[in-house]
Amino acid sequence: MAGSKREKRAGVKVKKAAGKTRSGKRRAGRRPGKAQAKGATGRRAGAGPRLAIIACTWHPLESIENAAREGYTYGPDILVLPVRCTGAVTVANILRLFAKGLEGVLVLGCKEGDCHYFNGSERCGEIIEETREILEWGGIAPERLGFTLISGSEGRNFEDALDAYMKDLKKTRGRRKRVA
Amino acid sequence: MADGPCGDERKAVKVGVVVCECGGEIKRSVDLAALEKGIAADPVVAGVFRINYPCSAKGLAAVGEAISKRGLSRMVIAGCSERLFGRLFREALSGFGIDPSFVGFANIRDGMAPGGAGGRKAGTAKALNLVRMAAASMAEALRVEVLEAGIKPLCLVLGGGVAGMAAAGAVATRGVKTVLVEKEKEPGGLLRSLNAVFPSYRRADEFIGAMLDEIAGDLVEMVTGAEVESVTGHVGNYEVTLTGGRKIEAGAIVVATGASVLSPDGLFGYGDNDIVVTQMEFEHMLEGDKQPGGKIVMIQCVGSRNPERPYCSRICCTASIKNTILLKERYPSAEVTILSRGFAEYAGDLDRARDMGVKIIRYTPERPPVVGGNSVEVFDTISGMETTIPCDLVVLAAPIVPSESTRALAAKLRLPTDEYGFLIEPQPKLRPGEFVPRGIYVAGSAHWPCTITEAVVQGYSAGSRAFDLINAGKVSKSAFVAGMEEDLCRGCSRCCEVCMHGAIEMVEAEDGMKRALHMPIQCTGCGVCVSVCPSGALSLKYATWRQVGSAIEAIV
Numbered sequence: 001m002a003g004s005k006r007e008k009r010a011g012v013k014v015k016k017a018a019g020k021t022r023s024g025k026r027r028a029g030r031r032p033g034k035a036q037a038k039g040a041t042g043r044r045a046g047a048g049p050r051l052a053i054i055a056c057t058w059h060p061l062e063s064i065e066n067a068a069r070e071g072y073t074y075g076p077d078i079l080v081l082p083v084r085c086t087g088a089v090t091v092a093n094i095l096r097l098f099a100k101g102l103e104g105v106l107v108l109g110c111k112e113g114d115c116h117y118f119n120g121s122e123r124c125g126e127i128i129e130e131t132r133e134i135l136e137w138g139g140i141a142p143e144r145l146g147f148t149l150i151s152g153s154e155g156r157n158f159e160d161a162l163d164a165y166m167k168d169l170k171k172t173r174g175r176r177k178r179v180a
Numbered sequence: 181m182a183d184g185p186c187g188d189e190r191k192a193v194k195v196g197v198v199v200c201e202c203g204g205e206i207k208r209s210v211d212l213a214a215l216e217k218g219i220a221a222d223p224v225v226a227g228v229f230r231i232n233y234p235c236s237a238k239g240l241a242a243v244g245e246a247i248s249k250r251g252l253s254r255m256v257i258a259g260c261s262e263r264l265f266g267r268l269f270r271e272a273l274s275g276f277g278i279d280p281s282f283v284g285f286a287n288i289r290d291g292m293a294p295g296g297a298g299g300r301k302a303g304t305a306k307a308l309n310l311v312r313m314a315a316a317s318m319a320e321a322l323r324v325e326v327l328e329a330g331i332k333p334l335c336l337v338l339g340g341g342v343a344g345m346a347a348a349g350a351v352a353t354r355g356v357k358t359v360l361v362e363k364e365k366e367p368g369g370l371l372r373s374l375n376a377v378f379p380s381y382r383r384a385d386e387f388i389g390a391m392l393d394e395i396a397g398d399l400v401e402m403v404t405g406a407e408v409e410s411v412t413g414h415v416g417n418y419e420v421t422l423t424g425g426r427k428i429e430a431g432a433i434v435v436a437t438g439a440s441v442l443s444p445d446g447l448f449g450y451g452d453n454d455i456v457v458t459q460m461e462f463e464h465m466l467e468g469d470k471q472p473g474g475k476i477v478m479i480q481c482v483g484s485r486n487p488e489r490p491y492c493s494r495i496c497c498t499a500s501i502k503n504t505i506l507l508k509e510r511y512p513s514a515e516v517t518i519l520s521r522g523f524a525e526y527a528g529d530l531d532r533a534r535d536m537g538v539k540i541i542r543y544t545p546e547r548p549p550v551v552g553g554n555s556v557e558v559f560d561t562i563s564g565m566e567t568t569i570p571c572d573l574v575v576l577a578a579p580i581v582p583s584e585s586t587r588a589l590a591a592k593l594r595l596p597t598d599e600y601g602f603l604i605e606p607q608p609k610l611r612p613g614e615f616v617p618r619g620i621y622v623a624g625s626a627h628w629p630c631t632i633t634e635a636v637v638q639g640y641s642a643g644s645r646a647f648d649l650i651n652a653g654k655v656s657k658s659a660f661v662a663g664m665e666e667d668l669c670r671g672c673s674r675c676c677e678v679c680m681h682g683a684i685e686m687v688e689a690e691d692g693m694k695r696a697l698h699m700p701i702q703c704t705g706c707g708v709c710v711s712v713c714p715s716g717a718l719s720l721k722y723a724t725w726r727q728v729g730s731a732i733e734a735i736v
Binding site: 077082085088089092127 | 261262263287289290302303305306309310313596606607660678680681704705706707708710711712720722723725728729731732733735
């Protein structure tokens with residue numbers, strides 16, 4: 001069933017309309033209503049990974065907002081930090097977020113050629129590489145810093161990016177224990 | 181920049197938070213009473229108000245009342261997305277004395293807050309975090325002013341080809357002084373090496389003459405035999421030094437420096453085999469009195485649409501067909517075969533050439549034609565057979581490539597180029613031909629291979645936009661830009677290298693050290709320079725280091 005596959009996604013919960021699965025349709029419940037919220041079992045508050053998503057306000061933030069309007073909800077411990085352009089994301093600020101005790105940071109930028117300013121997300125890729133090196137020196141799995149370029153047209157782009165990142169993050173969990 | 185608001189400004193910081201109910205929409209996933217309590221406990225926040233629909237006229241009035249009652253100077257709207265109502269709140273709250281730069285947003289509605297798995301408790305905790313971050317950031321926000329700069333009433337057009345002449349004409353007919361700079365002795369550009377032009381079949385020199393008549397007058401000054409030596413300044417106020425030492429102060433610049441044609445050395449025997457010439461050379465042969473050849477084979481896509489130059493040069497099909505028609509009109513007995521990889525659709529008189537008896541054979545890059553001493557062997561993909569065509573002249577259609585002078589100019593003006601070296605504007609779809617916000621416009625083949633008609637249209641377009649800029653008299657822009665603390669700059673020049681908008685220049689300071697000079701009027705506020713600055717001298721005025729830092733610290 002389409003629904004059950006989605007429920008397995010880590011830290012992500014899709015609310016189903018009560019009693020109706022409407023299998024085959026990707027997004028079942030349009031708005032998270034009372035009945036839907038009741039049906040949402042799974043992890044308790046605070047049990048999911050604490051994450052920060054740094055999102056560029058042009059494409060990625062639009063995708064995130066579209067995802068919400070399409071009825072997609074994600075872990076309660078995931079905070080979205082809008083930035084005007086991912087080109088402005090600095091090594092220091094990413095490290096600060098990790099220092100704050102977050103398990104992961106996911107940076108979402110615009111696709112190549114979509115940057116509102118010319119090449120912000122391309123530049124950001126370089127900053128991310130730099131930061132990952134530093135994280136590795138510090139014994140933090142570099143995969144905990146995610147970086148994906150998405151387009152803003154559909155909420156689905158954000159959902160897919162977050163799901164893929166969650167999978168990567170899960171893999172680092174065992175490694176983190178070995179390092180620590 | 182690093183200090184945040186100081187002095188009286190710091191004393192006046194009083195952050196208020198408006199929690200929107202959004203007609204019960206937010207209540208579903210957030211416990212508003214608990215959220216309000218949590219926000220009130222934040223020492224940064226001076227007052228918190230719950231209002232249903234603050235975006236309505238009634239709601240805005242309630243917000244205004246709260247502001248005046250508590251003497252608030254900065255506001256955070258916790259509700260829907262900034263994208264949706266950012267402008268509305270900024271405009272409305274400035275009516276209550278709150279500067280637009282002091283209005284922050286915490287999106288606790290659209291997916292930012294609905295807690296999903298954790299239910300309302302988790303949703304409330306998350307919303308609280310988002311509001312705390314926005315409030316902490318607002319408490320450290322700096323006032324950003326609208327920037328303004330005057331404009332020198334002169335337009336500089338670089339390149340005296342068709343595009344450049346059209347641009348100069350467009351500016352001058354509207355009454356603005358224009359200087360047209362051409363590096364050759366005479367204007368005309370690539371057109372000067374053509375015989376007749378498509379689609380009118382007018383003679384090229386006649387066409388150039390007509391364009392020159394259009395720009396004749398006091399308003400256009402033509403400077404020939406000169407190139408750009410160096411450029412300083414910013415939008416509205418460029419100082420351009422030409423070779424020879426002349427300095428020109430310009431408000432806007434139109435770049436129409438054109439392109440050159442690839443010399444297909446070594447391709448299909450060009451250079452070694454006497455019967456192989458290029459279309460450009462063929463144009464000259466047509467000028468003469470003698471018939472250039474009895475049996476002619478033309479090969480298209482020579483040196484283009486290959487891994488090295490994957491683009492279509494766009495004009496060669498039209499040029500080859502035009503030359504064929506000119507030839508056949510004068511020498512009807514001439515036999516012409518065109519070996520093509522498929523014609524570009526705007527190839528004009530293709531049907532007319534066919535009617536005149538021109539043969540067209542389609543070849544593939546996997547089995548390219550082989551040029552011999554007096555024949556060309558080609559695999560015809562339609563018939564599936566190898567054909568040998570006897571000939572006494574082979575004409576190669578070589579592609580348009582960026583010229584060296586365009587490359588050099590791009591470096592001087594710090595204009596971005598694509599992977600081939602053509603100029604590429606930051607937003608080719610939304611603002612074609614414009615380097616926003618630099619007051620630089622591009623037209624013609626410097627940008628991409630284009631036909632004469634297109635070059636003229638692009639020239640008119642660039643010229644009229646340059647006029648618009650100059651006519652406005654001043655440039656003003658919101659100051660959502662980067663800011664610079666000169667004292668902290670170490671002169672490493674990384675910011676200057678990464679800035680694609682030419683907003684940073686390295687200048688020599690009094691102590692002889694090179695320091696970065698940031699020109700806010702040209703800055704787009706993308707922050708790329710901020711992320712590479714090793715000393716923290718650069719910061720975004722609307723999201724300073726301190727703002728981002730305190731927002732991160734506010735997460736609980």
